[in-house]
Every structure is written in C-alpha cells, then in structure tokens.
Amino acid sequence: VPLARGLGSSAAARAVGTAAGYALRDGGLPRREELFQAVAGGEGHGDNAAAAIFGGVRVCAGGEKDHHCWPVPIAVEPEVLLVIPDVLLETSRARAALPASHDLPSIVANLQNLALLLSGLGSGNWDAVKRGCHDRIHEPSRLGLIPGLEEALRELRRQPALAGAWLSGAGPALAAFVTDTRGADSAASSALLALEGNGIAAMATTLSINTTGIELKVLA
Structure with missing residues (x-):
C-alpha cells in the first residue's frame, strides 16, 4: 500500500503487525472484533481499520476508545x-x-x-x-x-x-x-x-x- 496517499497504509500496517503479534503468541488470529478494536484504538478512528480487517464496505462510528463498524450490503x-x-x-x-x-x-x-x-x-x-x-x-x-x-x-x-x-x-x-x-x-x-x-x-x-x-x- 503506497504511503501517505490516502489509501490507509498506516491502518493496513498496524493490522498486519497486530495480527502477526497475536499469531506468534497464540498460534492464530483473535476474533476480528478484538483485532478491530486494537487497531482502531491505535489509529484513533475505525474507518481504515475496518477495511483492513473485515474487507468489503463498512460504516464506522465511535470515539477514541469506543469503535463500532457494520457491513454495508x-x-x-x-x-x-x-x-x-x-x-x-x-x-x-x-x-x-x-x-x-x-x-x-x-x-x-x-x-x-x-x-x-x-x-x-x-x-x-x-x-x-x-x-x-x-x-x-x-x-x-x-x-x-x-x-x-x-x-x-x-x-x-x-x-x-x-x-x-x-x-x-x-x-x-x-x-x-x-x-x-x-x-x-x-x-x-x-x-x-x-x-x-x-x-x-x-x-x-x-x-x-x-x-x-x-x-x-x-x-x-
């Protein structure tokens, strides 16, 4: 993902790094909701984190410590x-x-x-x-x-x-x-x-x- 282009590179990197950490510690990925909360908390918002973790089209809401996202059909x-x-x-x-x-x-x-x-x-x-x-x-x-x-x-x-x-x-x-x-x-x-x-x-x-x-x- 190209850096500093408005394509969510920081969230993608954070998602991969966090997922890799969980995998090394636990032998697999956590629930996606748990991973989403961790990445969104680090980003300060959930939009790019939701895209990186869940894929598809998502709508997001929440503040610095409380993040929510839902799929858009x-x-x-x-x-x-x-x-x-x-x-x-x-x-x-x-x-x-x-x-x-x-x-x-x-x-x-x-x-x-x-x-x-x-x-x-x-x-x-x-x-x-x-x-x-x-x-x-x-x-x-x-x-x-x-x-x-x-x-x-x-x-x-x-x-x-x-x-x-x-x-x-x-x-x-x-x-x-x-x-x-x-x-x-x-x-x-x-x-x-x-x-x-x-x-x-x-x-x-x-x-x-x-x-x-x-x-x-x-x-x-």
Missing part, C-alpha cells in the same frame, strides 16, 4: 480505479488544510449524498452512487494541495465508464467505481494527463473489492 461488486500521484501528502498537512467549521448547507448536502451513496450501493443504482460521491466538506480544501488534482477528479467524474469518483482519504490518491471495464483505461488516461500537465507524475491501477478481510497464511 452492496448489490454489485464493482472494480475500483485508483489514480495515485507520485507525491507524498502527510495526513497532518491534509488535516491542517481543513477549516475549523463548515456552513450548514454543505453539511446537509454531505448527509444527503451519503444517503444516496448507501442507497445506490445497496440497490445497484449507479446514478445514485455517482451523485453520492460528491463531497463539500473536505475535498474543496484538499484538492488544491496538489497541482492538477482537482482537474483530474473532474476528468474522472465525466467518464461514462465510471460511476462516482472521489478523493481517497486525505489524498492525494483518487478513486472511482468502474462500471464498464472496457473504458477503464481511457478514463484513467484522462486523469493521468491532467496531473502530468501540471508536472505531477502518477500511476493508475484497477482493483477488486476484497470481501474476506485479513487472513492468516502460514508459509512452509
């Missing part, structure tokens, strides 16, 4: 296109870019978009997913940190082969659901060109959604 499991700029964006810098408060219309819009996203994933309504992937809370402040990133995101959102595109985590990676694999390469190229036109090298890859979560494999 999805009607179809699309592939996910990632566009990963070759530049580091430390989480601390991305967090510092956020304003101290937000206006009520933006908060309401984000809540509406979240409802659309969850409904669309559960029903297979890609128009709802596409609308639900728009954000007014953190993307406006963070997209400007990397030259060409906002333009690249616009390119992804206008591609017919994709349904919904967003800034992954704190960035700078971009992600999008692929609904037509035949058009994935040209969609990725449009975003890469937008970044390269601003002097930012990047790579693109398409991945499937892991639904099994963390596993222990003993190599002979």
Whole structure:
C-alpha cells in the first residue's frame, strides 16, 4: 500500500503487525472484533481499520476508545480505479488544510449524498452512487494541495465508464467505481494527463473489492 496517499497504509500496517503479534503468541488470529478494536484504538478512528480487517464496505462510528463498524450490503461488486500521484501528502498537512467549521448547507448536502451513496450501493443504482460521491466538506480544501488534482477528479467524474469518483482519504490518491471495464483505461488516461500537465507524475491501477478481510497464511 503506497504511503501517505490516502489509501490507509498506516491502518493496513498496524493490522498486519497486530495480527502477526497475536499469531506468534497464540498460534492464530483473535476474533476480528478484538483485532478491530486494537487497531482502531491505535489509529484513533475505525474507518481504515475496518477495511483492513473485515474487507468489503463498512460504516464506522465511535470515539477514541469506543469503535463500532457494520457491513454495508452492496448489490454489485464493482472494480475500483485508483489514480495515485507520485507525491507524498502527510495526513497532518491534509488535516491542517481543513477549516475549523463548515456552513450548514454543505453539511446537509454531505448527509444527503451519503444517503444516496448507501442507497445506490445497496440497490445497484449507479446514478445514485455517482451523485453520492460528491463531497463539500473536505475535498474543496484538499484538492488544491496538489497541482492538477482537482482537474483530474473532474476528468474522472465525466467518464461514462465510471460511476462516482472521489478523493481517497486525505489524498492525494483518487478513486472511482468502474462500471464498464472496457473504458477503464481511457478514463484513467484522462486523469493521468491532467496531473502530468501540471508536472505531477502518477500511476493508475484497477482493483477488486476484497470481501474476506485479513487472513492468516502460514508459509512452509
């Protein structure tokens, strides 16, 4: 997992390290809920920990010491296109870019978009997913940190082969659901060109959604 790209590398590393520690001590993995609490506690939030441990799509809630997550049923499991700029964006810098408060219309819009996203994933309504992937809370402040990133995101959102595109985590990676694999390469190229036109090298890859979560494999 590339570091400092908004892809959850710290949670993935913490999950693997914690799981390995349990395996060495106990000869196997603990209950996933126990592992999740340990990793989320170290991270300070549960979103990336849930993805690393349980896989699939999850919603999370809780504070520093009390973490919860639940699975989100999805009607179809699309592939996910990632566009990963070759530049580091430390989480601390991305967090510092956020304003101290937000206006009520933006908060309401984000809540509406979240409802659309969850409904669309559960029903297979890609128009709802596409609308639900728009954000007014953190993307406006963070997209400007990397030259060409906002333009690249616009390119992804206008591609017919994709349904919904967003800034992954704190960035700078971009992600999008692929609904037509035949058009994935040209969609990725449009975003890469937008970044390269601003002097930012990047790579693109398409991945499937892991639904099994963390596993222990003993190599002979």
